[in-house]
Amino acid sequence: MAEIHPAEFPTAQGDYEFARRVAELSKGRIKIEVYPGGVLGDELSVLEQVQFGGIDLARVSIAAVEPFAPQMAALFMPYIYRDQDHMWRVLTGPIGQKLLADLEHGRLIGLGWFEAGARSFYTVNKPVRRVGDLKGMKIRVQESPPMISLLQSFSALARPMVFSVVYSALRTGAIDGAENNLATYYASGHYQVAPFYVLDEHARLPEVIIASPVAFAEISRLDQKLIRQAASDAIAYQRRIWAKYEAEITLILKSAGVSFLLSEDQEQWHKLARRVWSAQSIQVRSLLEQIQNTR
Numbered sequence: 629m630a631e632i633h634p635a636e637f638p639t640a641q642g643d644y645e646f647a648r649r650v651a652e653l654s655k656g657r658i659k660i661e662v663y664p665g666g667v668l669g670d671e672l673s674v675l676e677q678v679q680f681g682g683i684d685l686a687r688v689s690i691a692a693v694e695p696f697a698p699q700m701a702a703l704f705m706p707y708i709y710r711d712q713d714h715m716w717r718v719l720t721g722p723i724g725q726k727l728l729a730d731l732e733h734g735r736l737i738g739l740g741w742f743e744a745g746a747r748s749f750y751t752v753n754k755p756v757r758r759v760g761d762l763k764g765m766k767i768r769v770q771e772s773p774p775m776i777s778l779l780q781s782f783s784a785l786a787r788p789m790v791f792s793v794v795y796s797a798l799r800t801g802a803i804d805g806a807e808n809n810l811a812t813y814y815a816s817g818h819y820q821v822a823p824f825y826v827l828d829e830h831a832r833l834p835e836v837i838i839a840s841p842v843a844f845a846e847i848s849r850l851d852q853k854l855i856r857q858a859a860s861d862a863i864a865y866q867r868r869i870w871a872k873y874e875a876e877i878t879l880i881l882k883s884a885g886v887s888f889l890l891s892e893d894q895e896q897w898h899k900l901a902r903r904v905w906s907a908q909s910i911q912v913r914s915l916l917e918q919i920q921n922t923r
């Protein structure tokens with residue numbers, strides 16, 4: 629199982645819990661080995677290997693699966709969720725379950741979701757408070773069309789690149805900033821080189837647990853079911869660990885001298901982000917409406 633975060637990170641902890649549960653339910657017959665720290669490669673290349681059975685399982689960001697299943701874009705549109713609970717109602721409800729199942733058309737098997745907080749911007753030299761402050765700044769984003777469009781709608785210069793090179797890009801000044809959740813901002817060490825974190829919370833990108841259709845074809849239906857069960861059992865644990873980790877690191881980041889800034893002109897951020905919504909396909913736009921109507 630591929631994981632780009634280090635072993636102690638809450639998504640990796642969720643992977644280990646998933647593996648433990650698979651071993652438990654199968655009475656030791658099925659063993660999952662987690663490879664944290666990105667040793668199996670960046671997320672897009674991992675997913676290509678998962679499609680063809682070179683890697684059996686992966687935990688990736690939803691942005692990484694969207695190229696294989698374009699309707700996934702609906703689940704991480706900027707400011708689409710009212711809050712974390714709203715997101716989880718959507719993910720565990722009919723929309724989230726359908727999109728997870730539809731991953732099969734992209735030669736991937738979706739097993740479940742993990743929490744990943746909300747993403748915000750952080751910068752090296754110049755603090756950002758208003759969305760206008762991003763104008764002309766070079767900001768790293770995931771290699772994800774909706775995220776690139778978001779940066780464009782904010783008049784920033786989107787710099788898509790793999791996660792593993794972001795630290796040095798920030799350090800050498802190749803980029804002025806990046807965006808991520810607090811946990812990743814901490815664990816990656818990005819806070820050491822980009823100490824201004826503005827709490828604009830522009831998007832929630834859940835994580836996805838993925839299995840290879842090739843690996844799944846080799847095991848019985850019952851074992852497939854068991855693995856799905858283990859994934860859904862690991863979710864509650866991962867959500868708890870996530871919340872605990874976020875609370876702990878907020879204190880550490882503050883004492884390390886990070887400036888947490890409140891975003892001003894929140895309405896303007898929302899208004900510009902809406903351009904990304906209207907640029908989506910008719911199918912995605914219809915999903916956006918259903919998500920908004922989810923109570």
Ligand code: BDP
Pocket residue numbers: 632639671687688689744770790791808809812835
């Ligand atoms: C983190 C996700 C990770 C992504 C990374 C990124 O957990 O899966 O690869 O963001 O920005 O929050 O690339």
